[in-house]
Amino acid sequence: xxxxxxxxxxxxxxxxxxxEIGDFDEVVRLYxxxxxxxxxxxxxxxxxxxxxxQDCFLKAWSARHQFRGESSLMTWLTRIAVNLxxxxxxxxxxxxxxxxxxxxxxxxxxSEWLAxxxxxxxxxxxxxxQVNRVWTAVRGLSPHQKTVFLLRFVEELxxxxxxxxxxxxxxxxxxxxxxxxxxVREKAGNAA
Amino acid sequence: MSMQNQNxxxxxxxxxxxxxxxxxxxEPLGYFRAALTAMAEHETERMPSRRxxxxxxxxxxxxxxxxxxxVPALLLLLLTAGLVLANKNDKHxxxxxxxxxxxxxxxxxxxxxxSDSALFTEIDEDLSENVPQSMAPLEGATASTTTHENTKxxxxxxxxxx
Numbered sequence: 130x131x132x133x134x135x136x137x138x139x140x141x142x143x144x145x146x147x148x149e150i151g152d153f154d155e156v157v158r159l160y161x162x163x164x165x166x167x168x169x170x171x172x173x174x175x176x177x178x179x180x181x182x183q184d185c186f187l188k189a190w191s192a193r194h195q196f197r198g199e200s201s202l203m204t205w206l207t208r209i210a211v212n213l214x215x216x217x218x219x220x221x222x223x224x225x226x227x228x229x230x231x232x233x234x235x236x237x238x239x240s241e242w243l244a245x246x247x248x249x250x251x252x253x254x255x256x257x258x259q260v261n262r263v264w265t266a267v268r269g270l271s272p273h274q275k276t277v278f279l280l281r282f283v284e285e286l287x288x289x290x291x292x293x294x295x296x297x298x299x300x301x302x303x304x305x306x307x308x309x310x311x312x313v314r315e316k317a318g319n320a321a
Numbered sequence: 322m323s324m325q326n327q328n329x330x331x332x333x334x335x336x337x338x339x340x341x342x343x344x345x346x347x348e349p350l351g352y353f354r355a356a357l358t359a360m361a362e363h364e365t366e367r368m369p370s371r372r373x374x375x376x377x378x379x380x381x382x383x384x385x386x387x388x389x390x391x392v393p394a395l396l397l398l399l400l401t402a403g404l405v406l407a408n409k410n411d412k413h414x415x416x417x418x419x420x421x422x423x424x425x426x427x428x429x430x431x432x433x434x435x436s437d438s439a440l441f442t443e444i445d446e447d448l449s450e451n452v453p454q455s456m457a458p459l460e461g462a463t464a465s466t467t468t469h470e471n472t473k474x475x476x477x478x479x480x481x482x483x
């Protein structure tokens with residue numbers, strides 16, 4: 130995809146982006162795919178994830194003068210996104226539409242986005258099946274477990290960064306991650 | 322062993338277990354992440370991108386465009402103001418010549434002074450002119466108009482009661 134920013138970019142770019150928070154267009158261009166990825170994996174709803182991604186950058190824009198660079202820009206943005214997702218899940222409207230959301234998550238087929246790079250069709254099929262198993266396992270996690278799991282294995286944050294982004298202490302993060310991994314291994318590990 | 326050490330050991334063991342499970346699940350987790358990443362890239366590409374007014378580059382561009390737009394507007398305003406003032410001054414210079422403000426009092430033609438006696442004489446002359454016979458005053462005319470006494474007498478004759 131020409132002209133797009135890869136979602137994975139070197140950590141060194143973080144500090145550069147931190148210095149460049151003044152150029153907010155660039156911040157959005159760099160981090161929007163990552164924030165959206167976290168939100169859609171958490172909520173399983175494209176429209177809500179898109180809306181909350183916009184909200185996330187709007188909040189960051191409003192509070193940009195408070196950003197002192199004590200954490201990486203990604204951690205700071207992730208904290209905003211985590212809070213937005215949590216508030217959304219807690220909202221009455223969200224509880225009311227919980228069932229509909231679950232159906233949306235069912236409808237969202239993540240595995241179809243897996244690039245067909247496997248050597249044989251059988252391996253491609255197996256890879257997609259593994260993605261589906263993980264996705265099913267993730268949907269069954271508690272909100273805290275899901276948040277920690279996604280931040281660790283999708284956003285690839287370190288435990289201290291996860292603690293900072295979620296406001297939990299590191300031991301709590303470890304506990305949630307441990308339980309989440311056990312649950313995922315139970316459902317997805319057999320096929321791995 | 323103190324409680325703090327026990328907690329640390331417990332945490333370390335948990336971390337080891339986490340690392341072990343991560344290794345076991347490396348492949349499916351890698352696929353899961355790759356799929357989500359591809360989806361996120363695709364979806365964010367089609368999202369409408371807005372301009373953030375505070376961005377340095379954007380703000381500089383806005384300022385530049387603002388200055389580029391304002392300077393000609395200001396110049397035009399000054400030019401217009403100058404022209405209006407010049408026009409006003411020209412008018413002030415011409416107006417006194419065409420319409421003098423202070424006009425000397427010219428003698429107003431007043432009607433000819435006629436004395437009262439002459440006027441009456443003139444009226445008398447006009448009135449004394451001959452008039453047609455029919456319009457001549459009645460000769461020997463008396464106060465034939467109805468008087469109170471006459472009316473009373475007539476009423477009594479006619480037997481009118483009040």
